[in-house]
Amino acid sequence: MATFRGGTPPAGREVLTDTNPYGSRTLVVEGDEASSVAYLCDPHGVVHGAVWLANHIPAPETVDLRRLNAGLPPVMPRGGTRHPAGRPPLDPARLEVLWFEEGDGVALFEDGELLAVIPGWADMEHGLPGYARDAIGETPFAWPLEEAMEGLGPRVARARAYWAWRRTEGAWESYLRYVLAHLDATVGPAGRYWDVSEGGLPTVGVTERPAVPGRDYAVLSTVGMSCQRMPQVEQYIDRPDAYARVELAFATRGDPRDAARLFLWLARYPWRSVTWLGHGHTARWYHDRAGFPVPGGYSGVLMLTGLGHLPDPSGLVFGGDSVRWLWLVPVTDAELGTAGHDLDGLAWRVARRLPV
Structure with a gap:
């Protein structure tokens, strides 16, 4: 089954990095001309969770194994994305990172709208990716965020309230x-x-x-x-x-x-x-x-x-x-x-x- 590869993040254009307040996890958003992906890494750069974010080219019918084998970020197949024609690359100025209170999970916003969540239970080795706004169905690269909002929505709201209080x-x-x-x-x-x-x-x-x-x-x-x-x-x-x-x-x-x-x-x-x-x-x-x-x-x-x-x-x-x-x-x-x-x-x- 095609899936994210473990180890360190594939080589790509670094869009954004942000480390949690405890110094134990870093969110790395990377992309190239074809797609963008977010990785949750430890201080040694080892990836513990990942989620596809967007395609920037027309989606292929099936997984492009050549990209995966070359260590490049995956491109979501046509059946797994809300934007099969692709969308513009991510602009770091329009992105916001919100860490969960525990520090083991993170939410990513674009223009104030929830774009993706990598929870603490994301596990690449067991085929559990993060959740993406533009994902359709459960794929090895992302699960649909909309279908998980009943559980994730309160978690994200609690995280925002917690850090707002902590900064008071x-x-x-x-x-x-x-x-x-x-x-x-x-x-x-x-x-x-x-x-x-x-x-x-x-x-x-x-x-x-x-x-x-x-x-x-x-x-x-x-x-x-x-x-x-x-x-x-x-x-x-x-x-x-x-x-x-x-x-x-x-x-x-x-x-x-x-x-x-x-x-x-x-x-x-x-x-x-x-x-x-x-x-x-x-x-x-x-x-x-x-x-x-x-x-x-x-x-x-x-x-x-x-x-x-x-x-x-x-x-x-x-x-x-x-x-x-x-x-x-x-x-x-x-x-x-x-x-x-x-x-x-x-x-x-x-x-x-x-x-x-």
């Missing part, structure tokens, strides 16, 4: 006060605060909740991860509204500044790596084991929700979604190896390892 003066400060007040009420009074954003989005901080009478350990929590949905959740979870926003937490009797390095490691990971974090997920420490922020010979963390012996920060809602707190439980190399086939048993054995 005082938006982050208002969100920060909201989350900190929630933690004041559910965990305890605030101590120190560290910014672990390292510049750029997402903006994330770490708030310390020092020991108090009746709790002889400090609780640390991220603040800012829940300000934007994580990528990819909807591909694995039927109700992403209950799982797409998280914060991370840790409990320690040691120096909170050491434990805070866990958040420097993981707080921006979902958006940088275009993935998500949830209950039962694990992460292996990326340096040598001796450098792990918590003593004890640990090699990574197991993420768990609802640890009954620790404070319960649940109950926060943002953007209409529930926010889940994931406790970072340190685990050994051997325990990381068992998580995939005995998660419940591992969780039962290590849950009370916190506070460390």
Whole structure:
């Protein structure tokens, strides 16, 4: 079956490039005298999603395999385009890019009208292209945008509303006060605060909740991860509204500044790596084991929700979604190896390892 080729985008005239606010995906619109195509690429230039946008010459009756084999953008066959005679090339001055809140999908507008969408679930290897305004029927190069608007329309509208809010003066400060007040009420009074954003989005901080009478350990929590949905959740979870926003937490009797390095490691990971974090997920420490922020010979963390012996920060809602707190439980190399086939048993054995 003729389809887009993987790897890097074919050679063509670059019409437009735009990188998402997290730096993890770039939209590349390319074309030649025959057609224009959009590619969704990672920072290494590898294509993760693609969609045909338009023909600029009369459409052939069948797929031009010679173009594909030469690595050129495909020309849509006559039966798959609303403009079989072709249309003028795209003018970058008339194009607008709108990234989804998660950063894994993108919408492209022409003169204010939706031209195409490459959602996060687009998958070239499995024959799932993006959606194009001028496409007719489901082809390997594009699916019809009009038929998908019931689902994509609200997503695009939500993305526009989100970024409009995010650019509003005082938006982050208002969100920060909201989350900190929630933690004041559910965990305890605030101590120190560290910014672990390292510049750029997402903006994330770490708030310390020092020991108090009746709790002889400090609780640390991220603040800012829940300000934007994580990528990819909807591909694995039927109700992403209950799982797409998280914060991370840790409990320690040691120096909170050491434990805070866990958040420097993981707080921006979902958006940088275009993935998500949830209950039962694990992460292996990326340096040598001796450098792990918590003593004890640990090699990574197991993420768990609802640890009954620790404070319960649940109950926060943002953007209409529930926010889940994931406790970072340190685990050994051997325990990381068992998580995939005995998660419940591992969780039962290590849950009370916190506070460390």
